[in-house]
Amino acid sequence: MEPNGASEAVVPPPQKPETELTTENNTISSNPTLSKNAQKKLAKQQRWEAKKIEKKAAAKEQKKKELERKRKEWDESLANMSEEERTKLIESRISLRKERMEKTLEEKQCRKERLVKAKEHGQNVVVDLEFSHLMISSEIRSLVQQIMYCYAANGRCESPAHLWLTGCEGEMDDQLKKIPGFDKWIIEKEDKSYIEVLQDRKDDMVYLTADSETVLEELDLKKIYIIGGLVDRNRNKGITLEKAQKQGIQTAKLPIGNFLTMSSSQVLTVNQVLEIILKFLETRDWKTSFFAVIPQRKRTQADSEGNADNTVEEEKECEQNDDLMACKNQCVEEEEIEQKDDLMASKKQCVEEIPSNC
Numbered sequence: 001m002e003p004n005g006a007s008e009a010v011v012p013p014p015q016k017p018e019t020e021l022t023t024e025n026n027t028i029s030s031n032p033t034l035s036k037n038a039q040k041k042l043a044k045q046q047r048w049e050a051k052k053i054e055k056k057a058a059a060k061e062q063k064k065k066e067l068e069r070k071r072k073e074w075d076e077s078l079a080n081m082s083e084e085e086r087t088k089l090i091e092s093r094i095s096l097r098k099e100r101m102e103k104t105l106e107e108k109q110c111r112k113e114r115l116v117k118a119k120e121h122g123q124n125v126v127v128d129l130e131f132s133h134l135m136i137s138s139e140i141r142s143l144v145q146q147i148m149y150c151y152a153a154n155g156r157c158e159s160p161a162h163l164w165l166t167g168c169e170g171e172m173d174d175q176l177k178k179i180p181g182f183d184k185w186i187i188e189k190e191d192k193s194y195i196e197v198l199q200d201r202k203d204d205m206v207y208l209t210a211d212s213e214t215v216l217e218e219l220d221l222k223k224i225y226i227i228g229g230l231v232d233r234n235r236n237k238g239i240t241l242e243k244a245q246k247q248g249i250q251t252a253k254l255p256i257g258n259f260l261t262m263s264s265s266q267v268l269t270v271n272q273v274l275e276i277i278l279k280f281l282e283t284r285d286w287k288t289s290f291f292a293v294i295p296q297r298k299r300t301q302a303d304s305e306g307n308a309d310n311t312v313e314e315e316k317e318c319e320q321n322d323d324l325m326a327c328k329n330q331c332v333e334e335e336e337i338e339q340k341d342d343l344m345a346s347k348k349q350c351v352e353e354i355p356s357n358c
């Protein structure tokens with residue numbers, strides 16, 4: 001195999017990607033060992049990463065400005081008020097904030113109860129994290145983001161799945177631990193492989209892979225569905241199929257082709273696959289589930305021009321940047337709330353915080 005999966009059709013041996021991706025942003029020098037195609041792909045990835053960093057910095061700057069503007073506005077409106085009006089306004093904001101916090105706490109409690117219940121009765125879904133040696137750091141980070149989406153989507157469900165993260169080791173584990181509040185997630189997290197952890201349930205395991213010959217018709221509560229924890233622009237095509245076959249585990253692909261035409265490949269991201277499963281658990285209807293999760297532009301022929309097979313993750317990531325911020329904020333917010341014994345934080349603190357929330 002060529003370094004870093006240059007050849008798409010070949011299943012690579014389990015080895016660390018070569019070090020032509022040396023910097024944080026995966027900067028590559030022209031490496032003679034890379035095929036033209038692989039160089040193009042990496043250059044594209046590099047451009048996309050640079051753009052992502054730029055966008056992030058611009059968004060941060062914008063947020064800072066917005067906060068300053070609101071703070072100024074708030075100070076000005078307070079300055080133009082009588083003492084009585086000022087007290088009234090501050091108190092109304094405090095009570096609004098208290099209400100919001102109470103609502104968040106209530107929602108959090110409900111979510112917790114649903115997730116605890118899912119441990120007993122929910123559909124088992126494993127995310128197999130044993131592929132980190134095939135990913136560069138930015139891909140691992142991207143996978144961690146997808147896991148955050150998975151957890152958030154599962155928490156929002158009325159009947160969530162029982163989620164497992166198996167093979168959590170090394171950099172993958174380090175990155176996961178960086179998620180605010182991760183230690184409190186209601187999820188099964190194992191450093192061992194699913195094959196060891198759930199060894200008596202091997203016959204119930206179904207490895208989901210777009211390369212399977214078997215089409216998934218239904219979801220069976222007794223089964224354990226496994227999703228490959230990989231962000232690889234599908235350069236390791238067939239790797240999960242091969243792994244499952246070696247382990248003697250059943251495989252299946254989502255019945256995408258029965259319901260819609262994709263503009264490129266049918267290989268979806270980890271969170272898309274989980275979200276489809278969750279939607280199907282709720283609706284028992286594949287078509288609804290696919291249409292709810294797969295972005296419109298990936299569904300029509302017209303969109304295919306200029307779209308490489310491997311753009312699914314990239315595009316989804318760009319599209320979900322805002323979602324991710326919301327998801328991160330939610331984690332931080334919950335963490336903060338948990339640490340507060342008293343909902344009524346001091347008046348001073350509330351007043352200081354109001355401008356950012358008004």
Ligand SMILES: C[S@@+](CC[C@H](N)C(=O)[O-])C[C@H]1O[C@@H](n2cnc3c(N)ncnc32)[C@H](O)[C@@H]1O
Pocket residue numbers: 207208209210226227228229230231232233234235236237238239240241252253254256266267268269270273
């Ligand atoms: C980005 S894909 C990884 C692609 C990887 N090259 C492979 O061979 O699996 C992430 C995971 O989502 C699941 N997946 C993606 N598309 C799927 C599909 N159409 N049907 C079933 N599972 C799918 C698989 O478990 C897959 O490993």
